[in-house]
Amino acid sequence: MSQINEVERSDVEGFDRPEYANDGGRSIPRADIYETTDEFVVMCDMPGVKPEDVDVQYERGHLRLSGKVKRRRHQGRVLDQEYDTSNYARAFSISSEVDPTQIGADCCDGVVTLHFPKKEETKPKQIRVHHKG
Amino acid sequence: MSLLDEMVKLFNGGTEETPAPVPPAANASYPAVNLWEDDDYVYAEALLPGQKLSDLEITVTSNDSESHLTIKGVRRELQPMAVWHCRERGFGSFQRTIELPAPMEASQADAELDDGLLTVKMAKSPQDKPKKIRVTTEVVHPEQKA
Numbered sequence A: 001m002s003q004i005n006e007v008e009r010s011d012v013e014g015f016d017r018p019e020y021a022n023d024g025g026r027s028i029p030r031a032d033i034y035e036t037t038d039e040f041v042v043m044c045d046m047p048g049v050k051p052e053d054v055d056v057q058y059e060r061g062h063l064r065l066s067g068k069v070k071r072r073r074h075q076g077r078v079l080d081q082e083y084d085t086s087n088y089a090r091a092f093s094i095s096s097e098v099d100p101t102q103i104g105a106d107c108c109d110g111v112v113t114l115h116f117p118k119k120e121e122t123k124p125k126q127i128r129v130h131h132k133g
Numbered sequence B: 001m002s003l004l005d006e007m008v009k010l011f012n013g014g015t016e017e018t019p020a021p022v023p024p025a026a027n028a029s030y031p032a033v034n035l036w037e038d039d040d041y042v043y044a045e046a047l048l049p050g051q052k053l054s055d056l057e058i059t060v061t062s063n064d065s066e067s068h069l070t071i072k073g074v075r076r077e078l079q080p081m082a083v084w085h086c087r088e089r090g091f092g093s094f095q096r097t098i099e100l101p102a103p104m105e106a107s108q109a110d111a112e113l114d115d116g117l118l119t120v121k122m123a124k125s126p127q128d129k130p131k132k133i134r135v136t137t138e139v140v141h142p143e144q145k146a
Helices: B003-013
Strands: A004-006 A031-035 A039-045 A049-059 A062-069 A077-081 A087-094 A104-108 A111-117 B033-037 B041-047 B056-062 B067-075 B083-087 B092-100 B104-114 B117-124
Touching: A039 A087, A049 A104, A049 A111, A062 A111, B033 B092, B041 B092, B056 B117, B067 B117
Parallel strands: none
Antiparallel strands: A004 A087, A031 A039, A031 B083, A039 A111, A049 A062, A062 A087, A077 B033, A104 A111, B033 B041, B041 B117, B056 B067, B056 B104, B067 B092, B104 B117
């Protein structure tokens, strides 16, 4: 099984009813996922979300990320609207190769980055080759 | 099937609600913009997560017949050497030009970028602003007609 996968909405309790639900509903943030020797990293675009309005919850192999967007009140007449102001939510399933006690998150310029450090025993190891002879 | 193959297949397959990859360079409508106005200004708000204001080039051009706002920038590729399992956010250079509804004072535009939201406030040209016309009514009394 993969290390980090998006889960079905119904797999995580409350995902269809995010805590910050508002009239604009919710958006699923676009995500990048990459892997280095030491960790998996998930980056999610969540423009309009401040660090204090990000919520990350991990429970039994599932991580749920949500972000509250403050509704912006625009005075005047709307000329064109290409997007709605809505909160964000997305969930991922995490494999046992990740150390759940070391999961970290930061938020900068509307991008939330999640770090999933690998357990020591699952990291690739360099095998030293001895010269025999 | 290897572990990596399985992961890539899962993410590329996606679900109906999963956003499709949108590389900025290949998408003429990046970034998404909302536009509104009041009597004195036109406002544009664009979704630009991960971007710094210093990395953007924002231009307002205006003459008697047309006005445009151009947003230009580069979304840098991060960790190109890492093993990638999912790429939806996109990277590359982008440029978007939006037609504005009124002549602008091109020198009077302000831009700010907070939490990945760019807001540009552009002042309308004085001749385009709605003018308040005072309506006076001269009251003519019947006895004056006589």
